[in-house]
Amino acid sequence: MCAEENPRFIVDLNCGKLAKWLRMLGYDTTLFDHRDDKYLIRTALSENRIILTRDTQLMRRRVITTGIIKALFICRDNSLEQIRQVITDLGLDSAFIPFSLCLECNLPLVKVSREDVKDRVPSYVYQTQTQYVECLNCRRVYWQGTHWQAMVKKLDGLGK
Numbered sequence: 110m111c112a113e114e115n116p117r118f119i120v121d122l123n124c125g126k127l128a129k130w131l132r133m134l135g136y137d138t139t140l141f142d143h144r145d146d147k148y149l150i151r152t153a154l155s156e157n158r159i160i161l162t163r164d165t166q167l168m169r170r171r172v173i174t175t176g177i178i179k180a181l182f183i184c185r186d187n188s189l190e191q192i193r194q195v196i197t198d199l200g201l202d203s204a205f206i207p208f209s210l211c212l213e214c215n216l217p218l219v220k221v222s223r224e225d226v227k228d229r230v231p232s233y234v235y236q237t238q239t240q241y242v243e244c245l246n247c248r249r250v251y252w253q254g255t256h257w258q259a260m261v262k263k264l265d266g267l268g269k
């Protein structure tokens with residue numbers, strides 16, 4: 110189904126947790142945070158994004174049933190099962206590029222030196238981690254810590 114090499118997504122609020130998972134996997138993902146479906150449709154169309162939604166009404170829209178906009182109906186409740194569905198149904202490559210996008214802002218992360226983040230990360234992190242990246246928008250600092258490893262572990266063995 111997914112012909113594009115680097116598909117982009119717009120995630121409906123009813124399955125919003127998918128946004129962080131997709132960003133973690135390195136996929137450019139917009140979170141739909143507007144009440145009007147027209148905005149969702151317009152963004153998907155103008156930015157060539159695949160819609161991920163749990164809204165059956167939305168799936169019945171002509172622009173979607175005719176295939177002008179790609180959309181995937183998310184059937185599971187659990188966010189981990191949801192991301193598994195997306196990976197499987199769209200044939201995504203789950204060999205993600207770590208630290209490429211900010212999980213909150215969906216913007217590219219840049220490398221920063223350990224010294225630069227010294228005062229901004231817990232000292233145990235500073236002691237044990239050598240590689241850091243930062244989001245220039247929200248100034249969040251990311252490193253390969255336990256939270257990251259837990260997310261990776263959950264996805265392990267997927268989408269092969």
Ligand SMILES: [Zn+2]
Binds near residue numbers: 211213216249
């Ligand atoms: Zn950010």
